[in-house]
Amino acid sequence: MFPIDIWLAYSAACLLLVIAPGPDNLLAVGRGLSQGRTAAIVSGLASGTGILFHVATASLGLTLLMQTSAVAFWIVKIIGAGYLLWLGVKVLRSRSLISLRPATRQPLSSIFVTGLLSAALNPKPGFFVLAFIPQFVDPLRGSVTTQIFVYGAWFALLTALGFSLMGVFSTALTQWLRPRPRLVNGLNVGAGLTFVASGVSIAALSQK
DSSP states (O other), X not given: OOOHHHHHHHHHHHHHHHHSOOHHHHHHXXXXXHHOHXXXXXXXXXXXXXXXXXXXXXXXXXXXXXXXXXXXXXXXXXXXHHHHHHHHHHHHHHOOSSOOOGGGOOOHHHHHHHHHHHHHSOHHHHHHHHHHGGGGOOGGXXXXXXXXXXXXXXXXXXXXXXXXHHHHHHGGGHHHHTTOHHHHHHHHHHHHHHHHHHHHHHHTOOOO
């Protein structure tokens, strides 16, 4: 059902998407710098769970509905853009996404929810699942639904693993950043602007 050459090509494409800069892997890196390896892993797992949400909705036809219904597309777009914009403004105001002070630590449950919502409310991964994964699906190899779920679950796993590793490796920079508060502040500003830019790009999405 899953020829090795197609599987490898698909995996390579997924890895390129995972390492591409975006709000979700930025969250994992920020958690790693601020709260250590466990927080980074939780954030990465949350993003992977968000991808699974998109796989499920794509399989159930909800993503297709977003492509064909202007109202559904507009609602999802506004919710996703609004959340990322809110997150960006919050980071810009508090400058707390990357914080080296133990007193500002957040519970892991809050970190998971933030990562999950960031991934699940962003419609772009859903469009990727619907537009990209079917390119590797062949009805002659068995159930199309099963193939979409397996390919999607693999993408979610690679996302969770990749983001977690980015966050874990970022912890090595903590001691180097500690005596550089201006740089930390600049990183928070950059992170906030990235979230805002992501929200704006979602708001500018057009239905195709």
